[in-house]
Amino acid sequence: MPEGHALHRLAVEHGRLLTGRAVAAFSPQGRFAAGASRIDGHVVKSVEARGKHLLYGFEGFSDRLHVHLGLYGRFQTGDIPAPAPFGALRLRLATENSWLDLRGPSACELLDPAAVHLLTARLGPDPLRVDADPEVAYRRIAKVNTPLGALLLDQSVLAGVGNIYRAEILFRHGISPFRAGSKLDEEHWHAMWRDLVRLMKSGVRTGRIVTTVPGHRDRSRGIPSRADSFYVYQRTGMPCRICRSPIRAGELAARTVFWCPGCQPH
DNA sequence: GCGAAATGGGAAA
């Protein structure tokens, strides 16, 4: 489930479980054995999300643990006692109260301060961080002919947006994914940014992505189902909630992109 | 039951 909102939610949860506590670290699978033994016994100082990346800091230890879930990665947490490890368990962290298991990440590694700097320096502004500056993203967007649908997924332009937010934000602003970045005026970008901040904050609160408003849902009451949560994402061939045109799908930046040909003319 | 696709991205080619 990892778009940016999910990682920020994990950072909050893990911060609550781990900050100020000594952790026992263990890599039953073995692929992070050396790193785990270096973390083992240290007190966690901080947990933060930057885009889709998680960084964990430790007292008296300048390296940070970097985790990127990729497409398959998953965390599980619980109260001790922890269940017996099974399968490909990359990392288990345990405090005296709780345990945290990590499986299938694309990155689980220790980074020294210089490497952390390299990582954060190549990420664009993250709509979920207070230190984010949307102007930095706009300067990249405005000078290229790359399609907006590709720019929104480029983590060096904007950090944290994934395939759902990409499709949905473009729909909500009536912009074709294939429009060039240079054809987006600044006012329009700022409106999109503000909308992203609002949608992604809501995602952090609720743990899910909902971009539809109640009047546009098939069922207008209660918490919308997943199928009712989106305007275009994975709705290929279904009628647009606004104009009834069949939703289209294509490929952009090596991912499936969805759009409404009526509401998002090229 | 099985294969493909998937809320991602880095390395290899």
Added chain:
DNA sequence: TTCCCCTTTCGCC
């Protein structure tokens, strides 16, 4: 551009 990481879910038999 293709592969791969290594898991879950969904759609089609």
